[in-house]
Amino acid sequence: MPALLDVRDLHTEFRTGAGIVRAVDGVSYTVDAGETVAIVGESGSGKSVGAMSILRLIPDPPGRITKGEVLFGGRDLLRLSPQEMRAVRGGEIGMVFQEPMTSLNPVLTIGRQITETLEQHRGADRAAAERRAVELLGLVGISDPERRLKQYPHQLSGGMRQRVMIAVALTCEPRLIIADEPTTALDVTIQAQILELMANLTRRLNVALIIITHNLGVVARYAQRVNVMYAGRLVESGPAAEVYHDPRHPYTMALLRSVPRLDKPRQARLDPVEGQPPDLTRLDGGCAFRPRCRFAVEACAAARPALEAAGAAGHLSACFRRDEIATAAVAA
C-alpha cells in the first residue's frame, strides 16, 4: 500500500540579506495512514519550514519551494492550483500550531471558527454546522460546548484554546494532522492533557499525525517513528525505539545524552553538545554537524553524507561512520 504522505527530495530556500538559506535541503520521508511521526530538531533545523512546505504556507518572497514532490493520496501537492490547495488545507490535512492565541481569529467566536470551516469545505448550512461544532467541542473535552461556542478566544485558557484548535483541525475529518510544537506554550499538566487527547483521537479516528517538537520525552511517549533534522536535512530516521536505544547519528546520540533525565540517577555533570548551532548561510560541502562532532574524520569535510540504512529495518542515518559509532557508544 502506498504511504499516505510521501515527501520526496523537498527543497525550500529563503533569500536573506546574508545570502540564500537552504532551510530545507533535500528532505524525503513518508507517513503511513494512522501513523504518528515526530520531527525533532532545534531552532533553525528546518523542521517547521519543512512542514509548512507540505501545506505550501511559505511566504514568497522571501521563501520558495525550489524542488521536490509532496505526494498526498497520490497527488503532488506542489502542483495543485491555489484553489485546490485551499481545499486540502483544513480539509484533508488539518493543522495545529504552537500559539493558539495567534492562530485563532480573535474577533470571531469559537463556534464561528469551526462552522466557517464546515461551510467553506463542506457547503454545510448554518444549523448543521453548529450541531457538528457542538459535537466537535465535546469530542475534544470542552465542557458545556453550547455556551463555549458563543465565546471568543480571549475568554478561554491556553489549554482550552489548544483544544479548540484541535477541534478546528478535526472538523473536516482529515486523514493527516500537522501539529507544530502544539504544547510548547502550555504548562506541564496541560501539555500532558493535550497530548493524551491528540493521541487518543488520532488513534480512534485513524488520523495520521506529524508532530514537530524539540521535546525528546514527548517523542518517546507518542511517536511510532522519528525524523531527526539538523541544518535543513534529515540526519536520522527510524522507529522511535530503534532511534532511542541504538542511535546511529552523532547528533542524535549527543542530543539524547545532553538532557537531564528524571528516570536516571542524578548525574554529576551534564554532557552537552559542544559548539553553536550552524549558520545556514555559511554551510560548506561537508557534513553540517562536523564542527560539533566528536567522531568527525577527514571524509566528513569532503562530502555531505546521504541518508542510508543503519541497524534495524527502516532505520536510516546520514553519517559515514554510522556502523562504527554504534560500537563506540557501547564501549563508552
Next chain:
Amino acid sequence: MIDARPLLEVKGLRMHFPISEGIMLRRQIGEVKAIDGVDFSLKRGETLGLVGESGCGKTTTGRCILQLEKPTAGEILYDGVDINSLSPGDRRALRRRIQVIFQDPYSSLNPRMKVGDIIGEPIHVHGLVPDAAKRVARVRELLSICGLDPGFADRYPHEMSGGQRQRVGIARALALEPEFIVCDEAVSALDVSIQAQVINLLEDLRERFGLTYLFIAHDLSVVRHLCQRVAVMYLGRIVELASCDELFDNPLHPYTRALLAAVPVPDPTIEAGRAFQPVRGEVPSPINPPGGCVFHPRCPVAVDGCRRTRPELRELRPGHWVACSEVS
C-alpha cells in the same frame, strides 16, 4: 560550601495586585493573589528550586526578592536585614549583591547597545571600576569567564545565537560580583543542545564564586539536576518543600505527584509501559481561588474537609514539608 546561617529568609510573603474598574472614578473591584503566604529560607551557597506552572507566583516571588515589587505583606530578610526597611542608599548597595538572569535572551538585552556596554554599564553605574580602560579589561574577563570570546564585546546582541546571548546575560549578572542570583527560567528558552552548556556554566560559576541561586523554573528535570532543595508552588502557595532527592524519590503532595507524572521521559520502552492518567482540570484563577485547599478541585485524593480547611505546611519527615491533610 553551605553555611548554616540563612542568607535569605522569606516570611509570610503576600503580593496582592489590585484589579480596578472605571475611567473617571477608578475603584478596586478585586485583587489577584499572586503570592498568598510564602515562607522559605536559603543558606549561603545553596541552590533552591522554585517550580510550578504559570501563575503560581514563582516569578513574582523572585521579583519581590529583587525589589522590583513591593510586597503587600511579609518580610524578606537578606543577611538578617529586612530589605523593605532599608534606606535608599542601603537598598542600592543591596541591589549590587542580588542579581538576576532572565528567561528570554532576546528581550532582556538592549538591541542598540554593544555587548561590552551591556556588561560594562552596571560596573560604571555602581562605580566599581571607575577607570574606563580597566573597565574594558574587566568586561573582556567576564566574557571569557562565561565561555565567550572577549572579542564579542564589540558585537551587538543580534549577531549572536540564543545560547551566546544568554551567556551575555549571565556575564552582566556577574559584573557586580553578586552573592545571590535569581535565575528566572534562565535556560527555558534555549535549544536542548545549548541548555546543557548553560546549566554546566551556572554550576561552574556557583562553585567558583560561591554563589547562591534561587532557580525558578518549570522544567523538573533541570531543577532536579541543579538544585539542593526544591519548593513546589501552586496558586500562590508552597505546597511541598524538601531536599531534591527526597522530593523526586518520594513526592508526597498530590500536585507534585501530578507534575512528575506529566513529564514524559526520553525512552520509548519506559513510556510504552507506563499507565498514565493526566491530572484533570486547569489551574483556577488567582482572583477567586477555591476555598480550603487550593488544589482540591483537581485533586485525586481530596475529601470533604479539603473544601473547607486550608492545609498548612507540616514537616512530615525531617526537612520534608507538605501542605496536604491527606498524606502522612
